[in-house]
Amino acid sequence: MNKMFGRSGSAMATRLAPRFLGAHQSIIATLRLQRLVPGLLRNASSTTSESAASSAFEQEDRAEDADIWRVLVMEELTAKRAARLKQQQLQQANATVTEQQQRIRNFCILAHVDHGKSTLADRLLQTTKAVREDVLARQAQFLDDMDLERERGITIKLRSARMNYTDPRTGEAFILNLIDTPGHVDFGYEVSRSLAAVEGALLVVDASQGIQAQTLANVDLALKNGLEIIPVLNKIDLPGAQPEKVLQQMVDVIGIDPTLAVFASAKQGVGIDEILNRIVDFVPPPGGAETAPLQALVFDSYYDVYRGVIALIRVVNGKVRKGDRIKMMSNNKEYVVDAVGLFTPAQVEISGALGTGEVGFLSANVKSVGDAAVGDTMTTVNNSASCALPGYRKNKPVVFASMFPCDSSGDGFANLQVALSKFTLSDSSLTFEPIFSSALGNGFRCGFNGLLHMDIVQERLDREFGMDVLLSAPNVVYRVRTRSGDEHMISNPSDIDPAGIAEIQEPMAKVDIIAPQAYQGALEDLVRNRRSTMIDLQFLDGNRIRMLYRMPLSEIISDFHSNVLARTKGYGSMDFCMDGYEASELVRVDIALQSSIIDGFAFIEHVDFAASRGRALAQRLKDIIPRHMFKVAIQAKIGAKVIASESIAPFRKDVTAKCYGGDITRKQKLLKKQAAGKKRMKLVGTVSLPQEAFRKIIASD
Numbered sequence: 001m002n003k004m005f006g007r008s009g010s011a012m013a014t015r016l017a018p019r020f021l022g023a024h025q026s027i028i029a030t031l032r033l034q035r036l037v038p039g040l041l042r043n044a045s046s047t048t049s050e051s052a053a054s055s056a057f058e059q060e061d062r063a064e065d066a067d068i069w070r071v072l073v074m075e076e077l078t079a080k081r082a083a084r085l086k087q088q089q090l091q092q093a094n095a096t097v098t099e100q101q102q103r104i105r106n107f108c109i110l111a112h113v114d115h116g117k118s119t120l121a122d123r124l125l126q127t128t129k130a131v132r133e134d135v136l137a138r139q140a141q142f143l144d145d146m147d148l149e150r151e152r153g154i155t156i157k158l159r160s161a162r163m164n165y166t167d168p169r170t171g172e173a174f175i176l177n178l179i180d181t182p183g184h185v186d187f188g189y190e191v192s193r194s195l196a197a198v199e200g201a202l203l204v205v206d207a208s209q210g211i212q213a214q215t216l217a218n219v220d221l222a223l224k225n226g227l228e229i230i231p232v233l234n235k236i237d238l239p240g241a242q243p244e245k246v247l248q249q250m251v252d253v254i255g256i257d258p259t260l261a262v263f264a265s266a267k268q269g270v271g272i273d274e275i276l277n278r279i280v281d282f283v284p285p286p287g288g289a290e291t292a293p294l295q296a297l298v299f300d301s302y303y304d305v306y307r308g309v310i311a312l313i314r315v316v317n318g319k320v321r322k323g324d325r326i327k328m329m330s331n332n333k334e335y336v337v338d339a340v341g342l343f344t345p346a347q348v349e350i351s352g353a354l355g356t357g358e359v360g361f362l363s364a365n366v367k368s369v370g371d372a373a374v375g376d377t378m379t380t381v382n383n384s385a386s387c388a389l390p391g392y393r394k395n396k397p398v399v400f401a402s403m404f405p406c407d408s409s410g411d412g413f414a415n416l417q418v419a420l421s422k423f424t425l426s427d428s429s430l431t432f433e434p435i436f437s438s439a440l441g442n443g444f445r446c447g448f449n450g451l452l453h454m455d456i457v458q459e460r461l462d463r464e465f466g467m468d469v470l471l472s473a474p475n476v477v478y479r480v481r482t483r484s485g486d487e488h489m490i491s492n493p494s495d496i497d498p499a500g501i502a503e504i505q506e507p508m509a510k511v512d513i514i515a516p517q518a519y520q521g522a523l524e525d526l527v528r529n530r531r532s533t534m535i536d537l538q539f540l541d542g543n544r545i546r547m548l549y550r551m552p553l554s555e556i557i558s559d560f561h562s563n564v565l566a567r568t569k570g571y572g573s574m575d576f577c578m579d580g581y582e583a584s585e586l587v588r589v590d591i592a593l594q595s596s597i598i599d600g601f602a603f604i605e606h607v608d609f610a611a612s613r614g615r616a617l618a619q620r621l622k623d624i625i626p627r628h629m630f631k632v633a634i635q636a637k638i639g640a641k642v643i644a645s646e647s648i649a650p651f652r653k654d655v656t657a658k659c660y661g662g663d664i665t666r667k668q669k670l671l672k673k674q675a676a677g678k679k680r681m682k683l684v685g686t687v688s689l690p691q692e693a694f695r696k697i698i699a700s701d
């Protein structure tokens with residue numbers, strides 16, 4: 001009876017599938033029907049089931065029927081899409097696409113932070129034997145090779161890797177070019193760069209967490225770039241994983257095509273073959289004409305001490321090889337190519353050409369990364385392309401802070417300048433220009449993508465260049481209209497002269513928060529104090545909500561993200577995008593130490609919150625600034641008006657007091673320890689300030 005029932009269920013599904021397929025494109029119904037079919041089967045079974053003892057079998061059958069049904073529908077939809085795509089590919093092939101191009105698939109991996117991109121990349125490298133298993137066993141998250149990436153478990157720089165893959169179904173050989181991308185909101189710039197170089201994206205979603213704010217942002221970017229999206233429901237090995245439910249969410253919220261979805265566990269290697277098959281079947285091969293003049297898109301570049309700038313390129317038309325004379329289309333500077341090659345993922349030089357559709361690297365003795373700028377087009381000097389490829393979003397820093405060397409000797413500033421110049425060779429999203437602060441001396445005004453980026457830059461300067469630097473409180477860029485009618489963009493609060501100003505406008509942002517509904521109250525409480533306006537509230541499923549707000553960017557760059565995480569016990573996620581400028585009643589709050597204003601401490605605040613924030617900050621500084629041998633006076637001021645006043649009593653800390661007797665080595669050890677503690681301290685006038693003091697300026701809670 002069981003078998004009979006199973007077959008009848010399958011037959012019904014087969015009958016239903018074409019009707020359903022003809023009726024709509026969306027997969028929402030696929031999943032709804034998936035739920036409906038077992039129900040239909042259940043009714044049918046009630047007339048035939050004779051005893052309670054058979055119910056266990058029936059349940060098993062129902063599950064089996066639902067599975068068979070799903071497989072049938074999914075297979076049919078998938079096959080239809082594959083056929084359609086083949087057709088398109090054949091048409092393309094008849095036009096310009098070469099046989100070689102037909103075998104290339106360029107794709108990237110998109111995901112919210114920690115959903116498993118790098119782990120999935122490892123599995124793909126392993127399955128395609130691009131990296132030996134023992135190497136991966138020693139070095140998990142192979143593409144995250146920067147020390148900081150490993151320590152923090154995050155991807156900072158994008159990586160590229162080429163894999164050779166033979167489709168086991170057909171025996172056909174393919175070249176798969178993978179670009180791994182960072183997941184954190186601060187590194188969105190890197191994501192946008194990689195999207196311009198590929199045709200498809202694996203959208204990785206943690207099946208135990210579901211869609212997060214950045215999943216939505218990534219999908220948006222991928223759709224704008226016309227990429228084929230393959231959803232990967234990862235971490236299905238976790239006990240809390242609900243891949244079917246998350247897939248339904250993706251259908252409802254994103255309108256994703258679930259026929260392409262793969263249930264996977266990157267950690268355990270489940271679903272990897274299926275993912276590779278999906279890439280081969282659904283990511284379109286690159287277009288472009290090999291006979292056309294060279295057009296190569298620079299999607300990343302970095303500085304190599306031996307070879308100069310290495311440009312990561314995607315050849316869109318034509319081909320390029322060693323010895324070719326090329327020029328950058330933005331500035332017409334000419335170079336001779338001294339090497340082209342592939343990332344296997346090791347950087348391997350090739351003797352032949354990088355052909356149309358290929359992803360690889362090129363070096364041409366370019367001295368500065370600015371001359372091979374991201375987004376630029378390379379072409380050959382003879383037979384040049386008539387126009388450059390459409391550029392993509394140029395990175396614009398959203399957060400600014402002043403950076404000062406802790407070493408206040410003359411060398412400190414010069415060394416920092418050299419370090420920053422070298423640093424930007426590998427991270428062109430950092431901007432810097434020299435400034436002078438009356439309190440903190442010579443330094444640089446730096447632009448970052450966000451607070452995490454700022455943190456990473458500070459840490460890398462320390463590790464890679466031995467630069468101990470102090471950063472002022474970060475702030476956004478204000479648009480200021482003067483009484484004489486001029487407009488200026490001001491990124492340093494100290495440059496705002498209240499006397500001559502008619503209006504200050506601040507950058508606004510749209511914020512997207514996704515969290516379990518249980519935390520709605522806590523989140524509303526958080527945004528209430530941030531001058532926000534609610535745009536929308538959506539219920540994603542039984543227990544998750546999506547909240548959309550508009551608020552000043554300055555309220556987000558501070559500690560907003562960490563507060564969202566804290567108030568949702570880590571279950572919430574957020575993303576934001578810029579949303580123009582808006583006039584606001586803003587004032588500058590100054591902080592004075594020993595009656596001297598410290599320009600690195602100045603911040604811009606709405607008039608309603610300025611006094612309370614100034615007071616809170618003075619109080620916090622009192623707790624952070626170490627005691628000195630003299631009394632330290634702290635004041636918060638708006639213009640000439642003092643709004644808060646605190647003082648730190650004098651104190652002399654003799655750490656060696658306990659070392660009576662003659663133990664000189666112990667005494668030396670303690671003094672060394674104390675000196676290390678003074679690292680990242682800046683002497684301002686006569687007061688030593690720790691980095692922590694500057695950080696506290698941005699915390700609003």
Ligand SMILES: Nc1nc2c(ncn2[C@@H]2O[C@H](COP(=O)(O)OP(=O)(O)OP(=O)(O)O)[C@@H](O)[C@H]2O)c(=O)[nH]1
Nearest residue numbers: 113114115116117118119154155183235265266267
């Ligand atoms: N249980 C389980 N854990 C996984 C799986 N895939 C990844 N992880 C774990 O999830 C964590 C994050 O994985 P990563 O691969 O670093 O995530 P990512 O998306 O690359 O993170 P970023 O580089 O920060 O954007 C790691 O601890 C992985 O071991 C999986 O399939 N199952």
